[in-house]
Amino acid sequence: MSLLSVEGLSKSFGGVVAAIDVSFSLEAGALLAVIGPNGAGKSTIFNMLGGQLRPDRGRIVLAGTDITGLPPRRIWRLGVGRTFQIAQTFLSLSVIENVQMALMSLAGRTRAAWPDAAGLYAGEARHLLQRLGVEAEAQRPCSELAYGALKRVELAIALASAPKLLLMDEPTAGMAAGERAELMTLIGSIARERGIGVLFTEHDMDAVFDHADAVLVLVRGEIIARGRPAEVRADPIVRQVYLGRAAAGPSA
Secondary structure: OOOEEEEEEEEEEOOEEEEEEEEEEEOOOOEEEEEOOOOOOHHHHHHHHHOOOOOOEEEEEEOOEEOOOOOHHHHHHOOEEEEOOOOOOOOOOEHHHHHHHHHHHHOOOOOOOHHHHOOOOHHHHHHHHHHOOOHHHOOOEHHHOOHHHHHHHHHHHHHHOOOOEEEEEOOOOOOOHHHHHHHHHHHHHHHHHHOOEEEEEOOOHHHHHHHOOEEEEEEOOEEEEEEOHHHHHHOHHHHHHHHOHHHHOOOO
């Protein structure tokens, strides 16, 4: 059984069709990239998976549980984590406090008074920060971090909720080339270690084709291609409508 099964997902906004009969599956420990031009429907699909939008039609099954149309908090509790194109953290709190807050929320202890909460889950938070390579920043406010470090902290916060499925919107946005490759390698390693399925959107094609296990290409809400990265990169329709001949490399 696949970790995630999406069947016939469709969504329209008035006369604008954002997703048409989108179906795919994702295995635990695998990275699936969803790419396409602006307006292709990527965000709409993410928002339906995360509960921010209710599909008009279709079904979403996570680890055997139908999560179609459930509210975001229920979906989060069932194991769907998310990161965003612009990193989302509490900028006035320290790095470790941000991760502790996520761990407290998972345990249902968000009503604890902060003086008493300061030591809660500190060990678990430090372990996550160490795994993400930002333990040295633990006591610094997030507002002081370089953007690459902030993206790693956001990932630590998402992992603190023990997700089965991680939705990542442009995980390398705003990062230098070297940082992008390091982060994607780290994401793949953690996904395999923890059995997390990762669904991500990305405009950096190196991040997609070097790190994804499989790729979906969306255009106007429809999947026009799917498969392993090399297969999708060589697809003549994808090269014509999205990648362009130069990005795809020389013709065979």
